[in-house]
C-alpha cells in the first residue's frame with residue numbers, strides 16, 4: 001500500500017505527549033479534569049497529543065457505537081479534548097491499543113492469540129487478540145466509528161504485535177495452510193526452512209492488518225496520519241511496513257540511554273520525523289518514581305542530537321486529591337524539556353542535528369582510559385560506554 005498524506009511536510013516535531021491513561025471499567029467513577037488538563041497542555045506546549053481511545057483493558061473512552069465504552073468513565077474523552085487541542089494548533093492522534101483486549105477476549109475466546117501449547121495468550125496480564133481472526137473486523141469498525149465522529153488527525157497504534165511464539169489459533173492455522181500449502185503446527189520451529197515461512201507469515205499478518213486499518217480509516221476521512229509503536233525499530237526490521245508510517249516511534253526507557261542513542265542514530269537515517277517514547281517515570285510504563293528533570297532533558301537531548309523528538313507518556317491520577325489531574329512536578333519537567341526542544345527548533349536554519357560534542361561541552365571529559373574509569377565510578381550515568389571517540393554516547397547537560 002502506498003500512501004500519500006498532505007501533512008508529511010510538517011516540520012520535525014518538538015515535544016509530543018501520550019495520554020497513557022489505561023483505566024479499567026470495574027473501578028470507581030473516573031474522569032479527567034478537562035480544564036486542568038488543557039491548562040497543563042498550555043504550559044507544556046506540545047506539538048501533538050495522543051489521546052486514549054481504546055485502552056489495554058479493551059474498554060473505550062468515547063461514544064462507542066459498538067457498545068464497549070468504559071463504564072467507569074464519566075465523560076467522552078475525545079469529545080472533551082479533541083476540539084480544544086486542535087484549536088490550539090496541536091495535532092491530535094487517537095491512541096488505539098490493537099491486540100490487548102480483556103473485554104472482547106471474554107466475549108470471544110475464539111479470537112485469542114494461541115500459544116504453541118494451545119493456551120490463550122495473556123500479555124502484560126491482558127488477553128491478547130489475533131489480527132487474523134474476526135477480531136480484525138471489530139477493530140476496523142471501531143476505527144471507522146472514531147474517524148466519523150471525531151476530528152482527530154490520525155491514529156497511533158500500540159501493541160499491534162503477534163505473540164513471540166505464535167499464533168496457532170484456528171484462523172492463523174487456516175490462513176497459513178491456504179498460503180503455504182502445509183499445516184501450521186507447534187513443531188514448525190524444529191524445521192528452519194518452514195519456520196522461516198512462519199516468520200514471514202507473521203510479518204505479513206502485521207502488514208496486512210495495519211495496511212487494511214489505514215485503508216479503512218482513510219476511506220472514511222482522507223488525509224489522516226498514522227504511526228505505531230516500534231515503527232522503524234531495527235529489532236523488528238519490518239521496514240516495508242514501517243515506511244508507510246508518517247513518523248517513526250521507538251520506546252526509550254531510562255536507564256537504557258545507550259539503546260536510545262542507537263535507536264536515534266538509526267532513525268535519523270530513515271528520512272522521516274521520529275520520536276522516542278518515554279514514560280514520565282523511571283523504568284517502565286506505570287512505574288511510580290517520577291523522572292527527574294535532568295533525566296528527561298538528557299533523554300530529549302539524545303533525541304534532539306539526531307534530529308528527533310520525544311513523546312512523553314503521562315498519567316493523570318484516577319482518584320484522590322489530584323483526581324483527574326497531572327502532578328505539577330511532572331508538568332513542570334515536561335514544560336521545561338519541551339521549551340528547550342522548541343528553542344532549538346526555532347534557531348536559524350530550522351531543525352537540525354546537534355553535534356554530540358556540543359551537547360557534551362559543559363562536561364569536563366577525561367582524557368585517558370584511567371581517567372575514564374575514575375569518572376565512570378563517580379558519575380550517575382555510568383551506563384554510557386566510552387569508546388575513546390569524542391562523538392560517542394555521553395550526553396548530560398544537553399542544553400547549555
Ligand SMILES: [Zn+2]
Pocket residue numbers: 112113114130131132133167168169170171172173
Ligand atoms: Zn491467530
